[in-house]
Amino acid sequence: MPIVFVSGVPFGGGERLAKELARKLGYAFLDREEVVARANESGIPVGKLEVALVKKPAVQERMVRLRDRYLAVATATICEKAAAGNLVYYGRAGHHLLPGVGHVLRVRVVPEPARRLETVMERLRLPREKAEKFIRDVDEDIRAWVRFVHDVDMEDLQKYDLVVNLEKLSLENAAAALCSIAELPDFRPTPASQAAMQERLLRARARIRLALDERTADADLTVRSSEGVLTITYVPRQAQLAPLIPDVLGDLPGCREIRCTMASTNILWIQEAFRPDSGTYREVNELARRWGAAVELLQYRAGGEEGEAVPVEVAPAAALKAGTGGVEDDLPEAAAGGADSSFERTLEALVQEGRSGGGHTVAGGRDRLVGAISRSVPYSLVVVDNLFLDKAPAARTRMTRELAMFLTDYVKAPILSTADLSSKLHLGRGEVLKAAAAGVLVVLLYCAIFLRQEGLLSVLGGEAHKAAPWVASVLVALLAPVVSVLYGNLLASAMKWLKMD
Amino acid sequence: MPMLLGDLFIHLTWANALALVLLGLVGGVISGFAGSGAAFIMTPGMMNLRVPGVVAVGSNMAHRFGNNMMGAKRHAGLGNVDKRLSILLLVTAVIGVQIAVWINSTLFKMGGGEGNEGGGGAMSNLYISLIFIGVLTFVGAFMLRDAVRPRDSKEGSGPSMKLANMLSRLPLPPYIHFPVADVRISLWLVLLLGLVVGFLDGTVAIGGFLGVPAMIYLFGVPTTVATGSELFMAMFGGAWGAISYAYQGFVDLRLSCLLLLGSLMGVYIGAYGTKVVKEVLVRLVASSIILLCVVSRAVAVPVYLRQLNFLHFSEGWEPWLKGASTAILFAAGVGGAGLVLFYVVKATLERRKVHATLLIRKPEAEGAGG
Structure with a gap:
């Protein structure tokens, strides 16, 4: 009931x-x-x-x-x-x-x-x-x-x-x-909905434990759970907490595994199918390495409203089948046969990299997806791609873009596709050319300023300034931001090239 | 050292050019680290390099003009800018800047002293130093007290909200809701803060440094939104100040460009430092640097008083006082920036040691139930 x-x-x-x-x-x-x-x-x-x-x-x-x-x-x-x-x-x-x-x-x-x-x-x-x-x-x-x-x-x-x-x-x-x-x-309760409630209970109990223990009470910890696996992320400055967390949560009922990940921030990666050998995985992992971020996987399979937010091992496909009232088919995958091994392998790969922010699966309408995104986790980026796989490529692109726009109302972090992510990570040819042009212009401007100091100072505060003080204002209004923007862009590209952005 | 165009612009040598780039780097590191402008070290630092106070303020504002644009753009992209708050602050900030520019220009033209630190504008230098000391003593002491006071363990390590709570109880309608910051503030308080920030920005180029903590401590604005909104406001207010000072003939673009070379790079390093250093330590380091800058300026004040014949002591003391002022300032800046760099390097090395998520698997039997 x-x-x-x-x-x-x-x-x-x-x-x-x-x-x-x-x-x-x-x-x-x-x-x-x-x-x-x-x-x-x-x-x-x-x-x-x-x-x-x-x-x-x-x-x-x-x-x-x-x-x-x-x-x-x-x-x-x-x-x-x-x-x-x-x-x-x-x-x-x-x-x-x-x-x-x-x-x-x-x-x-x-x-x-x-x-x-x-x-x-x-x-x-x-x-x-x-x-x-x-x-x-x-x-x-x-x-x-x-x-x-x-x-x-x-x-x-x-x-x-x-x-x-x-x-x-x-x-x-x-x-x-x-x-x-x-x-x-x-x-009526289904095995999947009851499993989802158990997850909520486990996560809540973990939070309470961590809040009540004086060793972890003041820490900024993020708690996620999936099928009895608790994933706790902590910021680098609280690295000393890592060995304490298992002590605090060790005997928590319903918890079969604890993963503690050090992360400065969090990246949420939403896809329908994950593969640890994919290019997207490498790029998300690379970005996570640069930012010191934990990556949270959210496997989303769009469908009607019958789906449930279910843990990793649960087959969302079963939950998707319409017309049954969401009862008979809403079963854990263990019962339906075979888990999504590529999703688990991706999660395991992230664990091995030390960047796992946990993972879970959700199926159904957009409300289900929004319900599965934790409000208490501070995300810096959401990567959305590889969704609606049963649709034609053009429809898939459109629907993914619409979903990303829909999510902007609920998630404060920027939402990127994998193509956007790739351009964010790598210096393209155009960007290199822009950086080179900015560098040349900066050098020319600095040469103009420092090789012609007398003329410049005359405009800024000498005889020329006395004749037309507004020229100095125009010069400052133009030169100061131009130099700053050019040099800033040059530096940003250099940092990106050095993988230090 | 000879001055150019009377007492207005310094003669640039490789040594003082390098010192300006270093000053920019130190300021940038501290700016990125403390999340506020670093004029509190750059303005007096330039004055210690014999730049007249009013030119130091004007050139610093021009240097920050572009920086603010870049910072505001980045924060706007992250959704950290409350444009309603920024625009209302800007309304009175522009007036504040204009008042400050007028006072500074007038005092500089009154002159006082000759050929010593800051050229002939001893009156202007004294005024800037006194405002600097007054405001930053208050801000630095407040931040230091907040950083070192014992806290209730349940209270967390965020900034104190006592003042914000007190102000929110004052009956000062109309109140305006600011959607991004998610706060409700009296319009009068916002306009007053804008005026004060604008005035201080125009006087010592430290408006942003006061504006951000004021928004956090007085209005309860979240830290990221306070920084983003202040930068957005400062982009226009600072531009107005730089243009006004340029019109008066008090901007040395050479100095702005040299500062910029170091400061933009420093901001990257400092911003990284905040990720790996405890917030309480960030406040402790920032407040200590501010208070040391105050001490440095206080040591220089007798020089201006003597130049104005308000104080009488042997001329032989002047180099010692100026040397001590410069040494304290650079020691504070280099020490603070060095500390940030130390933590950045330490954290990078520590991070390399972490290869895998700490994994604790429990026996299957224990996993059941719940």
């Missing part, structure tokens, strides 16, 4: 509906208060974080770190409770904690405004005006919180499976309707 996420606003009837639904279905009930209590026990001052966010909306490094820890605690609490049985969760857009997990029913409760106002006036003993202001303020605070924590607009109804408007519908009837919907096959 699914995990039912009910999202609502205070005094709007959502909590009562969620409790009624849990009672009718016989599910366990969990609400945000319990998650916040556990977060506070873990040393995350959620109240302070909320106040700081409302008073000062600037996203600070410390707040982001606390946010990531809070998300880990919330994810772990929900997954642990859901693993023990069925669950109804009431909170603020909590379903965003489990992107890629299919057996989730996302419900938004819209309150009846007049009844909500009366409830606030009665319970908080407030006059009408103050109650109205209270509702406006609290709704705005919640929207800001959801935006900060999940980076989504809580009011975006496309993010829900169902919207329940309590204006006409009674709580009991709404709960009864939800009971029927919750039992539909569309929301």
Whole structure:
């Protein structure tokens, strides 16, 4: 049965509906208060974080770190409770904690405004005006919180499976309707969706462990997981942490392997098929070497919306088959026969190079792809290519370009194709010619400046300047940026040639 | 050493040309490392090489003109520029620059002293040095305090946000939301910062150096966005300042070109250094260099006071004071840049040792469950 996420606003009837639904279905009930209590026990001052966010909306490094820890605690609490049985969760857009997990029913409760106002006036003993202001303020605070924590607009109804408007519908009837919907096959767990939830749980537990251990509490670590393999990346200045991380995470349930990679930054590489002997691999690896970056592989197979974010060994092709409700065919590849060995070999090659940032597979629509890209990982570059392999080359190029443009709304890092990557890495003939021309011009300009000092100084501050001071302004406005740009380009090309850019 | 065109431009020799390239390199390394302009070392460094203060400021602004363009372009490509913030800052920054250029030019024309360090513009040199000492003592001390103070382990090692939180509570409408920086700031505070940054940029060419930490500490702007937005603003504000100084006859393009030779290369090295050195150490090194630059300038102040007959002491002391000022400044710059280079080389060597990801495989039985 699914995990039912009910999202609502205070005094709007959502909590009562969620409790009624849990009672009718016989599910366990969990609400945000319990998650916040556990977060506070873990040393995350959620109240302070909320106040700081409302008073000062600037996203600070410390707040982001606390946010990531809070998300880990919330994810772990929900997954642990859901693993023990069925669950109804009431909170603020909590379903965003489990992107890629299919057996989730996302419900938004819209309150009846007049009844909500009366409830606030009665319970908080407030006059009408103050109650109205209270509702406006609290709704705005919640929207800001959801935006900060999940980076989504809580009011975006496309993010829900169902919207329940309590204006006409009674709580009991709404709960009864939800009971029927919750039992539909569309929301049933599949092996793949359960595996995805286990991954979320493992990642969350790892984050909590690292946050609570005093040796790693202050470190800037990136945590990824795939099929029980935890990949932790740390920045070079924290190299001393590498041997400590396995100590901290050693006995974590569900973890079968730990990989620690030193990286200054991260490159996300999205393709449908990976090969460790391909030219693209060499170029991505070369760039990663220059930047000191970890490379994260994301195998994406575009399709309908039936796919799941699945771990490495899971066959996304199975998940792609349409028309089955995403149940029968949504099986791990182990059951369907044979893993994607070239993907694994690519990942293994990166491990051997010391640049693995982990890898995972996702299949389905664009939302699935976006859901699989971690918001907490600071990417410097996204390489997108070799997708839509079942299409004709022209359509493949167009669709890949469209997908890259779509991703620019979600990923702040530049998005490049392999062709762009190649031009970024290697000095082409045109670039060499440009650099040579820039070099010649720089030499000529410097010669002109230093071999004709008297004339120049006269224009800048001597007799010529007295006659026409504006000439000096024009000279500076033209020469200063020209010399800088020419010399800068020459230097950039030289650094690229030396592989030091 | 003879001066050209009266007391305005220095006579270039191989030695002082090389010293200027070295000054540019040191400044570039520190600039790339600290993520801000390095006029705090370049301006006094040039003054120590007998360049009049006002020409040092003007030439430095011209040198930074192109640098800012390149930096702004790079940051814009990375999405680090909040154009709304930059444009609002620029509105008052241009006014600030113009005020500073007028004051500096007027003081230089008042003269004072003769033929010593900085030529005859002792009044202008004194004014620039005092502004320099006042502002950078405050900034350097603040950064040093922030770098060395003990921190709550849960607080992380990011910059302190106390001032930003305090300012955000002040009721100063209208507030403007800046989408890239993702902050809401009072318009008045932004305009005031623009004016101050512009004035300091025009006076000592250290506007950016103050603007970036101010945006981080006072407004809570993320560090990368603060740097990118300041560079974008400085691209126009600095250009305006350079053109204004050139109109007044206080830009020596030869010096700008020599500084540029070293500084662009230094920026590459310094920027790499930030990847391999702890942020707290970056702030510690940067603040120490700033404070040593302040000491260096303070040592030179009695020379200007004597040239203006405000202070009386034996002329024999002047070479010693000027020598000490130069030595402190170059020791700070070369020491700081050397430290960055040391870390860069060390990190490169260490990185070569890491050939594979540390891999810990657990027995299959332990992997189950969860």
